[in-house]
Amino acid sequence: MSQDSVSPKVRSRVQQLREQIDDHNYRYYALDEPSIPDAEYDRLLSELKGLEQQYPELASADSPTQRVGTAPLDSFVSVRHEMPMLSLDNAFSDDDLRAFDQRLKDRLKATADIEYACEPKLDGIAISILYEQGKLVRAATRGDGTNGEDITENVRTIRSVPLQLRGDNFPARLEVRGEIYMPSDGFAALNKRAAEAGEKVFVNPRNAAAGSLRQLDSRITAKRPLELCAYSVGVHQGMELPPRHTDILHLLNQWGFKINREMIAARSIEQCIEYHRQLGEKRASLSYEIDGVVFKVNDIATQEKLGFVSRAPRWAIAFKFPAQEEMTELQAVEFQVGRTGTITPVARLKPVFVGGVTVSNATLHNRDEIARLDARVGDTVIVRRAGDVIPQIVGVVQERRPADAQLIEFPERCPICDSPAVQVPGEAAIRCEGGLICPAQRKEAIIHFASRKAMDVDGLGDKLVEQLVDKGLITTVADLFTLEAQAVAELERMGPKSAENLIAALEKSKQVSFERFIYALGIREVGEATARNLADHFGTLQALSEADEQALQEVDDIGPVVARFVRDFFIEPENLDIIQRLQALGVHWPEKSAASPDASAAAAQQPLAGQTCVLTGTLEAMTRDEAGDKLRALGAKVAGSVSKKTAFVVAGPGAGSKLAKAEQLGVEVLDEAALLQLLDKYGA
Numbered sequence: 001m002s003q004d005s006v007s008p009k010v011r012s013r014v015q016q017l018r019e020q021i022d023d024h025n026y027r028y029y030a031l032d033e034p035s036i037p038d039a040e041y042d043r044l045l046s047e048l049k050g051l052e053q054q055y056p057e058l059a060s061a062d063s064p065t066q067r068v069g070t071a072p073l074d075s076f077v078s079v080r081h082e083m084p085m086l087s088l089d090n091a092f093s094d095d096d097l098r099a100f101d102q103r104l105k106d107r108l109k110a111t112a113d114i115e116y117a118c119e120p121k122l123d124g125i126a127i128s129i130l131y132e133q134g135k136l137v138r139a140a141t142r143g144d145g146t147n148g149e150d151i152t153e154n155v156r157t158i159r160s161v162p163l164q165l166r167g168d169n170f171p172a173r174l175e176v177r178g179e180i181y182m183p184s185d186g187f188a189a190l191n192k193r194a195a196e197a198g199e200k201v202f203v204n205p206r207n208a209a210a211g212s213l214r215q216l217d218s219r220i221t222a223k224r225p226l227e228l229c230a231y232s233v234g235v236h237q238g239m240e241l242p243p244r245h246t247d248i249l250h251l252l253n254q255w256g257f258k259i260n261r262e263m264i265a266a267r268s269i270e271q272c273i274e275y276h277r278q279l280g281e282k283r284a285s286l287s288y289e290i291d292g293v294v295f296k297v298n299d300i301a302t303q304e305k306l307g308f309v310s311r312a313p314r315w316a317i318a319f320k321f322p323a324q325e326e327m328t329e330l331q332a333v334e335f336q337v338g339r340t341g342t343i344t345p346v347a348r349l350k351p352v353f354v355g356g357v358t359v360s361n362a363t364l365h366n367r368d369e370i371a372r373l374d375a376r377v378g379d380t381v382i383v384r385r386a387g388d389v390i391p392q393i394v395g396v397v398q399e400r401r402p403a404d405a406q407l408i409e410f411p412e413r414c415p416i417c418d419s420p421a422v423q424v425p426g427e428a429a430i431r432c433e434g435g436l437i438c439p440a441q442r443k444e445a446i447i448h449f450a451s452r453k454a455m456d457v458d459g460l461g462d463k464l465v466e467q468l469v470d471k472g473l474i475t476t477v478a479d480l481f482t483l484e485a486q487a488v489a490e491l492e493r494m495g496p497k498s499a500e501n502l503i504a505a506l507e508k509s510k511q512v513s514f515e516r517f518i519y520a521l522g523i524r525e526v527g528e529a530t531a532r533n534l535a536d537h538f539g540t541l542q543a544l545s546e547a548d549e550q551a552l553q554e555v556d557d558i559g560p561v562v563a564r565f566v567r568d569f570f571i572e573p574e575n576l577d578i579i580q581r582l583q584a585l586g587v588h589w590p591e592k593s594a595a596s597p598d599a600s601a602a603a604a605q606q607p608l609a610g611q612t613c614v615l616t617g618t619l620e621a622m623t624r625d626e627a628g629d630k631l632r633a634l635g636a637k638v639a640g641s642v643s644k645k646t647a648f649v650v651a652g653p654g655a656g657s658k659l660a661k662a663e664q665l666g667v668e669v670l671d672e673a674a675l676l677q678l679l680d681k682y683g684a
C-alpha cells in the first residue's frame with residue numbers, strides 16, 4: 001500500500017487518538033487526575049490499534065499502542081552510563097541527620113539553614129531513561145553504577161514512562177532517572193493470579209519489579225503492573241534547567257513524568273526530621289512501598305560545590321525506616337489449637353527486629369502454606385511485618401538450608417488432647433476432633449453449652465466463662481453445676497448478688513429438653529434442626545449414644561459426614577464421662593422414649609403423627625421456630641430438606657429452592673394462612 005492510499009481523514013484521526021491517549025496517560029500518571037473511565041481509555045486504544053493494523057504505514061515507535069512488548073531478546077546489551085549512577089549514604093538517627101547538616105555547613109562555611117528536598121525513598125529498581133529530541137531512545141538499569149543493562153524494550157511497555165516528552169520546550173538530550181516499582185495492589189493481584197495458576201509467587205513488590213524488568217521477553221513485562229517515578233536528571237544538553245531540584249522535578253512532571261506527591265522542600269534539618277517522622281506514620285497507608293526518606297540539598301549550585309565522595313554525593317542522604325523484612329532462623333514449629341479446634345502451625349523464630357518490633361513467632365497458617373513455602377526447621381526464612389500487620393513468613397532462603405534441616409510434620413493427633421486431627425475435605429484447615437474434652441476448645445464449648453438455644457444459662461457470658469476457666473474453677477461443662485456462689489462472687493465484675501443469680505440460673509437450666517441437650521453438646525455440624533431430628537428419632541440418650549453410623553444415617557437430614565461426627569463424639573470415653581456427670585449433677589429432660597409402648601401408642605394418636613413437614617421462607621404471625629414447635633406438638637416431624645416422603649411444605653415469602661423442590665416432587669405446599677388454619681383446627 002502506498003502512502004497516498006491513506007486518506008487525510010484517517011491520518012488525522014490516528015494523530016488525534018494518539019494525542020488523546022497520551023493526554024489521558026499524562027493526566028492519570030503525571031497529574032494523578034484521571035479524567036475518563038478505564039473502559040473509555042481501552043476503547044480509544046483499540047480504535048487506534050485497529051487503524052494501525054489497517055494502515056501499517058502509519059505505525060510509529062512512539063504510538064501508545066507500542067506498549068505490548070516485542071519479540072524476545074537473546075541477552076541484554078551492556079550500557080555505559082555517561083554520568084555514573086551513584087548511591088546514597090545512610091543516616092540512622094535524628095542526630096545522624098543533624099551531624100550531616102553540620103558537616104555541610106562547615107564545608108560551605110555557612111551558618112544559614114540549608115534548604116532540602118525531601119522525598120520518599122521508593123523501594124524499587126533505579127533506572128536511567130535517555131530522550132533525544134524528546135523521544136525515548138534508551139533505558140538502562142543502574143547495574144554497578146558505571147555499567148548497566150539496556151532494557152529499553154521492557155521500559156517502553158510501562159505506561160507511566162513517556163515515549164515522547166510533552167510540549168516543545170525540553171533539552172535536546174535529557175537523561176531522566178527514577179525508580180520503577182510495583183504498587184501494592186498490583187503486586188497483590190499479580191501474586192494472587194500466580195498462586196491460583198500454581199506458579200511461584202514473589203516475596204515482595206521490589207522482587208516482583210526486578211523480576212519483571214529482567215525479562216528478555218518484553219511481552220511479559222507489558223503484563224506486569226509497573227510504574228515509574230522520576231527523581232532526578234542525569235545528562236542534559238541544549239537547555240538550562242531551573243536552579244532548584246524541586247523545580248526540576250516539577251518541570252519533569254510537565255514533560256509527562258510522574259513525580260512523588262509527598263515531595264516537599266524543607267527549610268531546615270529540623271523540618272527534615274519532622275518530615276521523616278510524619279512520613280513514617282503515613283507509610284502503611286501509602287499505595288506503594290517505601291523504605292525511607294531521601295534528603296537532597298535543593299540548590300543545584302550548592303550540590304555542585306559539595307560534590308561527591310567515592311560513590312555517593314555529599315549533598316544527599318537516606319534516612320531509612322525500620323526494615324519491614326529481615327532474615328532469621330526458623331527454630332521450631334509448634335501447633336496451636338484455636339477455639340474451634342483448628343490446628344495452626346506457629347513458627348518459633350530466632351528473635352529478629354523487623355517493622356519496628358522484635359518478632360519471635362509467626363503463623364504458618366496451615367499445611368498447604370508450609371508446602372508452598374517448602375519451609376523446614378533450621379531454614380533461614382524471610383520474615384515480613386508491614387504496618388500493623390501480623391508477622392508473616394514470606395519465603396525461605398534455599399541456599400542457606402543446612403544439611404540437617406527437618407521436614408515439618410503435621411500432627412495426626414491434637415497436641416493438646418491427643419484426639420484425632422483431621423482435614424475436612426474442601427478445607428485447608430486441620431481440626432482437632434476432641435470437642436468438649438480438648439482444653440483449647442473448652443471455653444468455646446462452654447460458651448456454646450450455656451447459650452440461649454442450648455442450656456440457656458442466664459448471665460453466663462463469654463467473659464465470665466473465660467474467667468472461670470482461667471481461674472481453674474471449671475474445666476468441663478459438668479463443673480458448671482458444682483460452682484459455689486462464694487467462689488463466683490470473687491471474680492472480676494461479680495458480687496454476692498450476681499453470683500447467687502448465676503447459681504440459680506444454672507439450677508434452672510438443669511431442666512432441659514432432650515433436643516436442646518443434644519444441641520448443647522456442641523457436636524460438629526449438629527445444629528438445632530439436626531439435634532431435634534436425633535432426639536425425635538432415638539428418643540433416649542442411650543439409643544443415641546449406641547447408634548452406629550448406619551443407624552444414624554436413617555435419621556432425616558443426616559448423611560455420612562454428620563453421622564461420622566456424631567459417632568466420633570459418642571465413642572470418646574471422656575465425652576461419655578462428662579455426660580454421665582451432667583446427669584448425676586441433675587441435668588434431666590423428659591424422656592420421649594420411643595421404647596415405651598404406651599408413649600408410642602400415645603404419639604401415634606397425635607393428629608400429625610408420621611407426617612414430615614418442611615418450613616421455608618418468612619412467616620408473619622410467628623417465627624419458623626415457633627411454627628415448628630407447634631407442628632411438633634401435633635406429632636409432626638420437622639425436617640430441613642424436602643424429599644418424596646415430605647407430607648407438606650409451609651412456604652412464606654422469600655422461599656427458594658425448597659419450594660421449587662416441593663413443586664417438582666408434587667409435594668403439597670401450604671401458605672401461612674393455610675398453616676394457621678391447620679394449627680387452629682387441632683387447637684395448637
Ligand code: IVH
Nearest residue numbers: 086087088119120121122126179231294313
Ligand atoms: S536519588 C545521587 N531519590 O535509592 C542520588 N534515590 O542508594 C541518587 N531511590 O538505588 C539517588 N527513591 O534507586 C534518589 N527519591 C529518591 C529515591 C532514590 C529511591 C533509590 C535509588 C538508588 C538508591 C540510592
